[in-house]
Amino acid sequence: MNNILIIEDEIKVSEVIKAYLERAGYRVYCSTRGYDGIKLFNKINFQLVILDLMLPDIDGEEICKIIREVSDVHIFMLTAKAELSDKIKGLTLGADEYLTKPLSPRELTARVNALFRRINSDKTTILSYDGGKLKIDNERRNVQVKGKYVVLTPNEFDILYALALNNGKVLSREQLIRNVYGIDFEGSDRTIDAHIKNLRKKIEYNSKEPKYILTVVKIGYKFGAVKDPE
Structure with a gap:
C-alpha cells in the first residue's frame, strides 16, 4: 500500500482529500503545520506528498526544498496561486505537479492513480x-x-x-x-x-x-x- 502525506492547514480540505484517497486504497497521513509535516515525513516512508504552499508556520516552497535535499519522493503542490510564473517556480524547486485550488478531490485522486500507474508500468530497461x-x-x-x-x-x-x-x-x-x-x-x-x-x-x-x-x-x-x- 502506498503512503501519502498531506500537508494542508485547512482541515476540511485535507479530510475530504484523505477520504477520497483512502477509498482508492491509499494509506493517508495528514498534518496541518509544515514543521510537523516534515517530522512525519522523516519517520515514515512516503511515496507521495501533497503540499499546500500557504501554511501558517513555514512556506510550502521551503518545505519542498527541504524534502528535495533528502528524497526524490513525488510532490504535488496544491495552492491558490494560479500564475504561470508561480507554477514554473514550483516545478523548478522540484515539484512534480502544481495544482491550483479549488481542485476537485475526484480529479486529484485520478491524478494520483495515474501517477502510480506510471510508476508501476515498464520497469525492465x-x-x-x-x-x-x-x-x-x-x-x-x-x-x-x-x-x-x-x-x-x-x-x-x-x-x-x-x-x-x-x-x-x-x-x-x-x-x-x-x-x-x-x-x-x-x-x-x-x-x-x-x-x-x-x-x-x-x-x-x-x-x-x-x-x-x-x-x-x-x-x-x-x-x-x-x-x-x-
Whole structure:
C-alpha cells in the first residue's frame, strides 16, 4: 500500500482529500503545520506528498526544498496561486505537479492513480550512453553520470527516460506531457521547459551546450547521445 502525506492547514480540505484517497486504497497521513509535516515525513516512508504552499508556520516552497535535499519522493503542490510564473517556480524547486485550488478531490485522486500507474508500468530497461558515462536504470529509477548517481525528481526521470527511449526522435512538449502527466493534464506545456532546464543542470557536462537533451526550435526536444552496444 502506498503512503501519502498531506500537508494542508485547512482541515476540511485535507479530510475530504484523505477520504477520497483512502477509498482508492491509499494509506493517508495528514498534518496541518509544515514543521510537523516534515517530522512525519522523516519517520515514515512516503511515496507521495501533497503540499499546500500557504501554511501558517513555514512556506510550502521551503518545505519542498527541504524534502528535495533528502528524497526524490513525488510532490504535488496544491495552492491558490494560479500564475504561470508561480507554477514554473514550483516545478523548478522540484515539484512534480502544481495544482491550483479549488481542485476537485475526484480529479486529484485520478491524478494520483495515474501517477502510480506510471510508476508501476515498464520497469525492465537499462539504457547506457556515451561509453557508459550516462546510465538510465528504469527498474531502479536511477541515473548515473560518470559513475555517480544524480538525484532526479520523478517527473525529471520520466522525461529523460521518454527522450532516451525515442533516441534521435523529436518529441513535442505535448508528447512529453502525455508521457509524463497523462492525457488529462490541463497545465501549460511550458512546464516541460522548467523540467528540461533542471535536467540539463544535473546530467549535462555543460548545461549551456547540451549533448544529451537537445532543443529543436519551435518543435520540442530530442535525445542526442548514441546508445552503447548491448
